[in-house]
Amino acid sequence: MTVRPEKITLAAVALRAGVSAPTVSKVVNGREDVSPDTRARVIAALEASGYQSPLQRRASAPGQTVVEVVFDALTSAYSVEILNGVLEYAGATDVEVMLSVTSHAGGTPISPERRAQRMVDAGRGGMIVVTSAFSAAQLHAFRRRKIPVAVIDPMNPPPTDVVSVGATNWAGGKAATEHLLQLGHSRIGFLGGPETAECNQARLHGYMAALMAKGLTVNPAYTISGSFRSDHGAQGLKELLSLPEPPTAIFAASDIIALGVLGEARKNGLRVPEDLSLVGFDGTYQAEESIPPLTSVAQPLQEMGRAALRAVLRQIHGEALDSQRVELATHLVIRGSSSEPRPVTTHS
Secondary structure, eight states: OOOOOOOOOHHHHHHHHTSOHHHHHHHHTTOSOSOHHHHHHHHHHHHHHTOOOHHHHHHTSSSOEEEEEEESOSOSHHHHHHHHHHHHHHHHHTEEEEEEEGGGOOSSOOOHHHHHHHHHHTTOOEEEEESOOOOHHHHHHHHHTTOOEEEESOSSOOOTTSEEEEEOHHHHHHHHHHHHHHTTOOOEEEEESOTTOHHHHHHHHHHHHHHHHTTOOOOGGGEEEOOSSHHHHHHHHHHHHTSSSOOSEEEESSHHHHHHHHHHHHHTTOOTTTTOEEEEEEOOHHHHHSSSOOEEEEOOHHHHHHHHHHHHHHHHTTOOOSOSEEEEOOEEEOOTTOOOOOOOOOOO
């Protein structure tokens, strides 16, 4: 004889939470007109009872797993490389990938609870967040609904129970700076991404460690953080060139920043690498195709995408993870944008 599990109703959840069934329905459907305390009690009761909405029950039935991949923007080679890795692994494991771009969302921002519930009702099995500044409250809202999440290069430190995927950013920043030091440069600028981004901080600290190991003082005027955009590279170079002693080399914390430096250097009549050496970070196809080809610290971007999807799928299948942090190795690729500093000519 087959015993069917007892169906859990909204009324049963309401009784457990000490509220009305319509109030439980509001929370399940992501409505905003529920007080935070009441919402917390209802969510606790939903989790304790194991209640699933009809769409969630349908999503949990045997079939194809759907994972949402969230980008802050999908306009850079970095993002495309990450996505290619996710799609490659998804194709090999029969996983459907849905894309979401936060910078194009528009409209009125929705609460973390409502966004998480929408994912549940849409039947998403898990989520990968790429560089977006998702808050701890947003990530906890997903975790409370048992939505597996992995973050790649998060802008904010993720909660300890959320899987994060990245590269050896500190070692990469140190290797980039050591390369320029070995060429003979001592005035080396740093153009970074957002100041609070973990990956940017690690690359900056690697840069500083290389300088200090050489006995050089870190010049605050040479370190400029901003955004992972080409216009930051262009503006950053303008600021560095306005200094009494501009740097002879620049370590840019992403390839897209370095490309902005290249464009601005041309406008100022500077030749790379004859007048200015330049090193990027990411190792994208844009680094190979730029003129001159860009020396860059290569991240295994596609493998980072694959690793994030693997981590999400293991969580979906209830498998234990070896670690909440996946960190993959970087390596320096030397191309044509870096060389020895030009000798200073003296006039007698």
